Amino acid sequence: MTLQNNTSRRWILLAAGLGLMAGGIVMGLRSSLKQKQPTEALPPEDLARAAANDLDRRNYRPLSGTLEALLADASYKSIPTQAHPLLGLAAPEFSLSQTDNTPISLAESLKKGPVVLVFYYGYHCDHCVSQLFALNKDIEIFRSLGATVLAISGDPIEETRERFRMYGAFDFPVLSDPSNTVAAKYGTYAPSVKAGEDGNLMHGTFVIDKNGHVVWANRGDGPFTENRTLLVEIKKTTTTR
Amino acid sequence: MRSALPAFVAMMLSATTVLTAEPQISFAVKNRWVQFTLTHDDKPVTNGMVRVFDGFGNTFAEGETGTNGQGEFPLPSGHQFRVEIKIGDRAADPIPVTSIGGNRIVPERVLLSFGLAPCCRIVSRGLVERPTTVIDPPPEPVHHKESSSTSWLPAAGALVLLVAGTTLILMAFRQSIPTENTLAKEPS
Structure with missing residues (x-):
């Protein structure tokens, strides 16, 4: 009887001990994983690198080859425009300040040729700004078509300037629309219907022909990184209108 | 079981492609008639309901796409008209169409969108909050840090x-x- 009691007691202690140890290991692992998550989700230390990673995830590759070759490739399927209330209509005029505080207007930009207008979330998360990095890589090809690229977000000038100091400036104007007034005109921002609440926004890309008409539009929850499609649409505006 | 796994992964990937690719409509003008083709993944959409509204917002034409996903209607008079498409229960965002010189319209191709609306709330400067319905969400900045005391x-x-x-x-x-x-x- 004593033998049975002692043996069973020993087994109970062993089982309880092992159970507690296993529980401790599981709890420890879960705790370490939980502590890792906020670190990963925090705004990345190096936004430029994070934006580059975001472009990789979206399979973005900088354009290669001559402009003529890119446009002549009949096998390329460009992405059609989405439906947008501004399609075919005059693009809403704006004049916004860039990082050196000088204003840039759409009308002035259109005097040089077609405009690619990009609404981005702001320079504070990877996908929010990654489209600007993609455009920057291909900017010379856009210029060779006579197109101007303009980027707009609600970031205050000072914030954009600080990001430029940290990561380098883009080779196209980055404009500040702190009240999202211009974004609202292009349907990429909707003010909240409830007082005191912030509004909603979208990524938006527009091709505006040299006559000031919106000829191509794309909006959504992700950045539009298919620069080749933009080139095709710009080329159309210079040949058909 | 092992051999079934790659097939399952491939199936899931193809399902994702279907989810992300939306139908398209292409327009062409011939003898002042607008011919259109409704496709999804390069296949004709046969059950598409198409309504055309003139520049005053009045119904100008309506009908269903045929077995080849095609249809046609006379070019409405005026500079602009609107095309609305419904596929099954899904109503696409209205397409504003501009007529140029009576022999061409823009846009010539449209990627349909369904209830496209601004997606993200600006919680505060520097932070973007995404709704739970978004497919394939990229990493977002966190809105609060777990308190170090807990x-x-x-x-x-x-x-x-x-x-x-x-x-x-x-x-x-x-x-x-x-x-x-x-x-x-x-x-x-």
């Missing part, structure tokens, strides 16, 4: 459990020594 509690709990477990195991082994003594005594 983050060590699970780790401490784990340590306590480990120590307690080790103690019990040691006790179990200690129990075995007197057990042997007891066994030795019993025969006498």
Whole structure:
């Protein structure tokens, strides 16, 4: 009887001990994983690198080859425009300040040729700004078509300037629309219907022909990184209108 | 089971492609008639309801796409008209169409969108909050940091459990020594 009691007691202690140890290991692992998550989700230390990673995830590759070759490739399927209330209509005029505080207007930009207008979330998360990095890589090809690229977000000038100091400036104007007034005109921002609440926004890309008409539009929850499609649409505006 | 896994992954990937690719409509003008083709993944959409509204917002034409996903309607007079498409229960965002010189319209191709609306709330400058319905969400900035005073509690709990477990195991082994003594005594 004593033998049975002692043996069973020993087994109970062993089982309880092992159970507690296993529980401790599981709890420890879960705790370490939980502590890792906020670190990963925090705004990345190096936004430029994070934006580059975001472009990789979206399979973005900088354009290669001559402009003529890119446009002549009949096998390329460009992405059609989405439906947008501004399609075919005059693009809403704006004049916004860039990082050196000088204003840039759409009308002035259109005097040089077609405009690619990009609404981005702001320079504070990877996908929010990654489209600007993609455009920057291909900017010379856009210029060779006579197109101007303009980027707009609600970031205050000072914030954009600080990001430029940290990561380098883009080779196209980055404009500040702190009240999202211009974004609202292009349907990429909707003010909240409830007082005191912030509004909603979208990524938006527009091709505006040299006559000031919106000829191509794309909006959504992700950045539009298919620069080749933009080139095709710009080329159309210079040949058909 | 192993051989089924790649097939399952491929199936899931193709399902994702279907989810992300929306139908398209293309327009062409011939003899002042607008011919259109509705496709999804390069296949004709046969059950598309198409309504055309003139520049005043009046219904100008309506009908259903044929087996080839095609249809046609006379070019409405005026500079602009609107095309609305419904596929099954899904109503696409209205397409504003501009007529140029009576022999061409823009846009010539449209990627349909369904209830496209601004997606993200600006919580505050520098932070973007995404709704739960978004497909394929990219990493977002976190909105709050876990307080450092509570983050060590699970780790401490784990340590306590480990120590307690080790103690019990040691006790179990200690129990075995007197057990042997007891066994030795019993025969006498």
